Amino acid sequence: MALGDNRTQTQSWQEADSQHHLHPFTTHPELRAAGPRVITRGEGVYIYDSEGHKMLDGMSGLWCVQLGYGNKKLVEAGAEALAKLSYYNTFFQTTNPYVAELAELVAKLTPPGLDEMVFANSGSEANDTAVKLVRYYWNLKKRTSKKAIITRELSYHGVTLAAASLTGLTPMHPQFDLPLPGFHHIGPPPYWYGYAKDCSPEDFTDVCVAALEDKILELGPDNVGAFCGEPVMGAGGMITPPPGYWPKIEAICHKYDVLLWSDEVICGFGRTGSWFGCQTYGFNPDIITVAKGLSSGYQPISATILGGDVAETIRSADQEMSHGFTYSGHPVTAAVALANIKEMQRLDLVGADGAERAAYFQERIRSLMDHPLAGEVRGVGFLGAVELVEDKVSRKHFPEKRNVGLTCRNACMEKGLIIRAVRDIMVMSPPLVIDRSEIDELVDTTRQCMDITLDAIGA
Numbered sequence: 001m002a003l004g005d006n007r008t009q010t011q012s013w014q015e016a017d018s019q020h021h022l023h024p025f026t027t028h029p030e031l032r033a034a035g036p037r038v039i040t041r042g043e044g045v046y047i048y049d050s051e052g053h054k055m056l057d058g059m060s061g062l063w064c065v066q067l068g069y070g071n072k073k074l075v076e077a078g079a080e081a082l083a084k085l086s087y088y089n090t091f092f093q094t095t096n097p098y099v100a101e102l103a104e105l106v107a108k109l110t111p112p113g114l115d116e117m118v119f120a121n122s123g124s125e126a127n128d129t130a131v132k133l134v135r136y137y138w139n140l141k142k143r144t145s146k147k148a149i150i151t152r153e154l155s156y157h158g159v160t161l162a163a164a165s166l167t168g169l170t171p172m173h174p175q176f177d178l179p180l181p182g183f184h185h186i187g188p189p190p191y192w193y194g195y196a197k198d199c200s201p202e203d204f205t206d207v208c209v210a211a212l213e214d215k216i217l218e219l220g221p222d223n224v225g226a227f228c229g230e231p232v233m234g235a236g237g238m239i240t241p242p243p244g245y246w247p248k249i250e251a252i253c254h255k256y257d258v259l260l261w262s263d264e265v266i267c268g269f270g271r272t273g274s275w276f277g278c279q280t281y282g283f284n285p286d287i288i289t290v291a292k293g294l295s296s297g298y299q300p301i302s303a304t305i306l307g308g309d310v311a312e313t314i315r316s317a318d319q320e321m322s323h324g325f326t327y328s329g330h331p332v333t334a335a336v337a338l339a340n341i342k343e344m345q346r347l348d349l350v351g352a353d354g355a356e357r358a359a360y361f362q363e364r365i366r367s368l369m370d371h372p373l374a375g376e377v378r379g380v381g382f383l384g385a386v387e388l389v390e391d392k393v394s395r396k397h398f399p400e401k402r403n404v405g406l407t408c409r410n411a412c413m414e415k416g417l418i419i420r421a422v423r424d425i426m427v428m429s430p431p432l433v434i435d436r437s438e439i440d441e442l443v444d445t446t447r448q449c450m451d452i453t454l455d456a457i458g459a
């Protein structure tokens with residue numbers, strides 16, 4: 001890139017970016033005023049910007065870099081596949097060795113029966129595909145009225161027209177005239193700390209499950225095709241479900257012949273301590289959608305995994321399934337995903353080694369509970385959250401305009417730690433390879449920044 005007389009390389013990249021690049025989930029005038037941070041390198045759990053700042057990535061990028069950055073095995077697998085078969089499609093009765101082996105390996109890790117999959121490129125596309133396959137399944141079953149899909153308030157399922165319609169974070173709807181018809185959101189979400197001040201977690205489970213049953217009865221069981229939920233709600237505030245929630249949801253779905261679909265775009269591939277979140281929470285979905293951790297985010301690849309009668313019905317339909325992308329099962333993305341899973345297995349990230357470090361992470365984040373701002377600390381596996389409140393006893397939150405979560409997040413950035421603020425919930429989702437000393441750094445820096453936040457807001 002040609003540099004202007006007085007511009008640094010960073011300024012030159014910032015100007016080029018600002019003039020031509022509309023960023024996701026960004027207020028563009030704000031970005032243009034500040035200039036984007038340019039990330040140039042990643043290694044292990046750290047990323048580096050163009051000015052040489054080192055940051056511990058406590059969010060694994062966007063919840064995806066299970067193996068951390070720069071894993072050589074994945075780099076080599078990608079390079080080899082690029083050189084050998086840079087592209088070919090999986091239409092017209094063709095496949096490639098990488099995607100064939102990947103499908104077989106994923107099917108070995110999923111719960112029994114969930115062993116047929118459609119590949120795509122992103123979590124949103126996997127979810128969009130699942131919406132279409134729910135419709136296709138019920139059409140094949142000649143129960144063509146079963147088309148409504150129920151999700152939850154505060155859920156996040158992506159950005160395509162269907163995935164954003166599934167999403168229960170309502171600010172994502174008005175700009176695009178969403179949700180589309182046929183998508184229904186129930187409340188309360190299973191967010192005990194935020195919604196249930198006078199109710200035990202067990203009783204709150206029943207309230208949330210009753211909301212699903214009520215909605216199915218309101219729409220009519222013959223009109224409801226599927227219920228879709230994240231085992232742990234990520235973008236909505238790292239919401240772990242109250243006890244017994246998922247098995248009870250499963251029972252309601254069975255009672256009314258409604259497909260149960262687990263959106264594991266975040267929870268899949270070891271994030272909650274098992275290969276899949278449904279294993280951690282003890283339920284049996286008909287459909288699982290995955291992305292992110294499938295390739296540790298090194299390549300864009302996702303899958304819609306089908307089980308039971310859905311898999312059998314679609315597999316045995318004597319007609320062309322009119323769905324699939326140019327890049328479904330792309331050899332390079334599949335090769336990298338295959339290497340990723342093998343590397344996760346070799347490093348025992350979802351076995352005893354991962355479990356020991358996940359337990360240490362959970363123990364360390366819980367030590368933050370004695371901080372004056374900490375209302376609740378929650379988490380599972382390598383997911384963690386600290387919810388900041390004005391009053392611990394009444395669980396009173398700060399007024400939104402005080403931007404307490406953002407203040408804490410920005411303080412962390414200044415100190416070289418990336419965590420996310422969802423409202424005033426400080427969310428962490430570090431790489432699964434994070435070691436004990438890096439966990440200490442993550443938690444100690446968070447505490448320091450909670451102190452800075454406390455000072456800044458004068459609470």
Ligand SMILES: Cc1ncc(COP(=O)(O)O)c(C=O)c1O
Nearest residue numbers: 122123124156157158230265266
């Ligand atoms: C649970 C869940 N589903 C779907 C998506 C959408 O994935 P993508 O951004 O790859 O389209 C996300 C992204 O964060 C997610 O968290």
